Amino acid sequence: MPAVAELLVGKGRCTAGRAANGLYGWRLKAVNGRVVGVSPAQYGTEEAALAACRRLSGEEVGRHARIAHVHEGVGWVWAVTKGEGRTLARSPRAYERYATCRKALGVFLALMEGEHGRRAGGPPGRLDTHFVDGRRAARGGGRAAAAGRVAAAPAPYGRCCRLGWFGRFGRCPMSAVTTESAGESAAAGSGPAAVGEKRPEALPPPRPAPAAPAAPAPPRRSSRGRRTTLGVAYGASLLGTLLLGFGAFLFTLSAFQEEHYQSTVHRSFAYDLGQATAPTGSAPDGDPVAVLDIPAIGLRDAIVVEGTTARDLMRGPGHRRDSALPGQTGAAVLFGRRTTFGGPFAHIDALRPGDHVQVATGQGRFVYVVDGLGTGSHPYRDASTNLLVLATADASWIPTDTVLVSAHLDGTPVPNPGGRPAVVPADKALAGQPDAVAPLQLWTLTLCGAVVLTVVATFRWRRSAAWLSLTPVLLALLWAVYENAAALLPNLY
Structure with missing residues (x-):
């Protein structure tokens, strides 16, 4: 719709224009000129359209905003509805990802909240903000007030939307949103389609969520047994690695x-x-x-x-x-x-x-x-x-x-010359060589301490630098352990 009038609303600029059906609608633009929200072409004059945008900025828009998924594959759209499904504002286009649509709605609410914050007597940015899926409650209004507002607001989405299970199901299986603006746009050619943008299709009727059978929790004893088995397996693997290293030391190094x-x-x-x-x-x-x-x-x-x-x-x-x-x-x-x-x-x-x-x-x-x-x-x-x-x-x-x-x-x-000393066992x-037991124990304890120090260093220091500086120390200590262990073997072996 060609813009013919504009009005500063909140932190954005609202422009009104006439659509192909002869009615007027408004667009909300950010300071960079990007359109962040539109209304259906449903007003008789451009002054009425601008006044509607001004009235909307004076309300708690977040309480009436919802996000819906267009199941035909177009993506996610948001809409601000009031009363019996009457659409006051909506996204200018459909978004492929839920996070992108949610961010776009956040930008729209941020532009609208400046006017509401000044009317409420507080600084801009301290107004109550509600995201549509109910995962973020109002800020600054207290938990009880936030809970009341969330409960009072219409909830056209199922439990999956409120819990954020969008990536698992692809779309909300309990969605009951059929925004009236979608039907009006399809009948009268208003909304984003009239502006030359992609218009989302009408949402499907609600379908019951499939009841997933609850998987029985594994027995506690089995979980402990599994942890014990894993611990034994890790210990056996470490012991086997050390024995293989000892064999490589004896026969090669x-x-x-x-x-x-x-x-x-x-x-x-x-x-x-x-x-x-x-x-x-x-x-x-x-x-x-x-x-x-x-x-x-x-x-x-x-x-x-x-x-x-x-x-x-x-x-x-x-x-x-x-x-x-x-x-x-x-x-x-x-x-x-x-x-x-x-x-x-x-x-x-x-x-x-x-x-x-x-x-x-x-x-x-x-x-x-x-x-x-x-x-x-x-x-x-x-x-x-x-x-x-x-x-x-x-x-x-x-x-x-x-x-x-x-x-x-x-x-x-x-x-x-004689004078030879007597042999020892x-x-x-x-x-x-039995006297190698004490040095073997000492070097083994030192090696264990160096391993603990290396693990701590990898968490508190850069991992690559920790391994680069402490690996030679670990190898030298391991060599000393292997050498003292070899002294316990037969001397002619």
């Missing part, structure tokens, strides 16, 4: 630890050999005492450390502390792991009589010749007195005995 130690001490011990300062008698536990070469099985430049406990053999082959050093008078005994931490003695059972074993100490370089193989339960009887015995586990999975390789010295032995073959 531990070799890097042994190789790191070997490469670190090789240069320093070579310097000690060159300066004739390498130990020739009793040495501190874990210090290098010899360099071992077994060409037949591909073992070259292996650093032999003093001691045969589980921790000593994590560094490489170990010399049993109560035996002579290689090359000295008497029997020298060297232990080595078969599977974990590089497995330097993994293939000594492949040695054959006549193979050579070369050992370098602070007293020189010596060559031993293999005589035979035996086991811990059936050792090889060697007649020579200057011997070298190599010992390792008999299996790569669950060792139950030892493999012994006996070799005699090819040459003249050097003197043995942890030095014996296939023995664990």
